[in-house]
Amino acid sequence: MSLIRKTNYRFLSWFIRNTWKAIGGLEVQGIENFPRHGPCIVIANHQSYLDPLLINAVTPRILHSMAKSTQFSGRFMGWWMPFIYTFPVRRYQTDPQAVRIVLRRLAAGEPVMIYVEGERTWDGRLQPPRLGTIRVLLKAGVPIIPVRIDGAYDVWPRWHRKIRPGRITIRFGPSIRFPRLDSRADREAVLAEARDRIVAALSGPLDHADSEPPDPIG
Amino acid sequence: MAIRDLLYICAECGREGGLKPAENGEVCDRCSTRYTRVDGALIRCEPPGKPERTLHPSEWVDLLARSDGFEVPDRAEPVILRTATTYRPLRIRGEYLGRVEQFGPPEEGTVELTPDALIIRTADRTDHWRLTALTAVQPSSTALQVKLRDGPLLSLKFPQGSALLWEERLRACLQACYSRLGRGTIIEFQPQILCR
Numbered sequence: 369m370s371l372i373r374k375t376n377y378r379f380l381s382w383f384i385r386n387t388w389k390a391i392g393g394l395e396v397q398g399i400e401n402f403p404r405h406g407p408c409i410v411i412a413n414h415q416s417y418l419d420p421l422l423i424n425a426v427t428p429r430i431l432h433s434m435a436k437s438t439q440f441s442g443r444f445m446g447w448w449m450p451f452i453y454t455f456p457v458r459r460y461q462t463d464p465q466a467v468r469i470v471l472r473r474l475a476a477g478e479p480v481m482i483y484v485e486g487e488r489t490w491d492g493r494l495q496p497p498r499l500g501t502i503r504v505l506l507k508a509g510v511p512i513i514p515v516r517i518d519g520a521y522d523v524w525p526r527w528h529r530k531i532r533p534g535r536i537t538i539r540f541g542p543s544i545r546f547p548r549l550d551s552r553a554d555r556e557a558v559l560a561e562a563r564d565r566i567v568a569a570l571s572g573p574l575d576h577a578d579s580e581p582p583d584p585i586g
Numbered sequence: 587m588a589i590r591d592l593l594y595i596c597a598e599c600g601r602e603g604g605l606k607p608a609e610n611g612e613v614c615d616r617c618s619t620r621y622t623r624v625d626g627a628l629i630r631c632e633p634p635g636k637p638e639r640t641l642h643p644s645e646w647v648d649l650l651a652r653s654d655g656f657e658v659p660d661r662a663e664p665v666i667l668r669t670a671t672t673y674r675p676l677r678i679r680g681e682y683l684g685r686v687e688q689f690g691p692p693e694e695g696t697v698e699l700t701p702d703a704l705i706i707r708t709a710d711r712t713d714h715w716r717l718t719a720l721t722a723v724q725p726s727s728t729a730l731q732v733k734l735r736d737g738p739l740l741s742l743k744f745p746q747g748s749a750l751l752w753e754e755r756l757r758a759c760l761q762a763c764y765s766r767l768g769r770g771t772i773i774e775f776q777p778q779i780l781c782r
Contacts, residue, residue: 438689441689446676450677450678450683456684458685458687460721462777465682486776487724490647491592491644499774523626527643528589528627532626574642574644
């Protein structure tokens with residue numbers, strides 16, 4: 369079973385990677401920043417449904433990804449999503465089981481993938497990271513690998529049904545290290561600073577835009 | 587999903603929720619301005635008799651944000667409601683991963699927002715949920731999900747409207763309601779409504 373799962377994951381990664389290279393173009397930068405061994409948490413901006421497919425496909429190790437629980441609702445997806453190393457999080461209430469799974473995967477030396485915004489962007493810009501996610505990062509105390517994906521929004525924005533193939537860039541940044549903070553008070557004390565570091569690591573060109581806003585129409 | 591999910595206000599005439607599907611894009615039913623997706627995610631706006639304008643969605647959002655704030659809508663909006671009342675445990679190779687919602691069948695109805703309540707009417711019932719009974723508000727792809735204290739998770743789809751608009755409306759109403767009750771400023775709407 370384990371071998372089948374891994375083989376299936378590797379084959380899918382190879383297939384997705386090469387398919388997108390052929391139809392749209394795929395550039396990967398900074399892959400040397402991804403640790404070859406040991407636990408880490410990969411955080412990324414979320415531009416489209418393509419992000420989890422492509423980031424997982426270009427990452428050299430199997431990522432254990434957190435995904436919204438409603439995606440597991442159907443019978444097939446309820447089987448398939450865990451099969452590809454994805455676990456659910458209920459986003460409308462505190463979900464201690466999801467945190468337990470994160471810590472359990474990390475304790476086993478595995479990399480865990482979390483989208484800190486909690487949902488896809490509507491307008492292409494980075495949304496504020498969820499405070500609960502930052503608390504988990506601080507509780508875990510493992511290296512955090514920021515991954516910036518660009519181009520996926522232009523290919524498939526949240527508000528449109530159609531995919532228009534285009535070039536997508538995935539950049540693995542240098543790891544961020546927060547000290548492991550076991551007490552809630554300690555985590556709350558550094559929450560704002562941690563959030564700012566994460567935002568800085570994941571920001572893209574639109575997030576730094578300081579140009580004049582467009583003139584009103586009419 | 588469609589352009590009207592993002593641009594729920596016509597940038598030309600300011601009509602809210604007026605964009606309707608048309609050939610090659612969407613058209614405002616008041617001023618006939620046409621909106622189309624062009625290169626990448628750029629959106630082109632073509633007002634009749636005026637120069638067209640093409641902007642990135644982030645620019646459109648900034649442009650529309652300068653309009654007046656959200657008002658409580660004066661009419662009910664058609665909605666497709668799904669309710670999750672039960673949960674199924676999820677396991678892989680014997681490992682417990684968590685519980686997953688089981689949604690019931692979709693029900694057609696309407697949703698109405700008042701300063702104090704969210705009212706959902708379907709063919710066989712009317713649910714009157716006080717805003718203070720809401721514990722979380724979150725968008726989920728094409729739907730708006732609302733969690734009720736000691737109650738079910740509701741998933742609302744807006745076949746003629748925008749989930750983003752309703753999310754913004756509901757959040758604004760909740761904030762106003764909490765302010766009236768002296769509960770402070772809401773800093774997070776999920777995983778649970780959190781005030782400062």
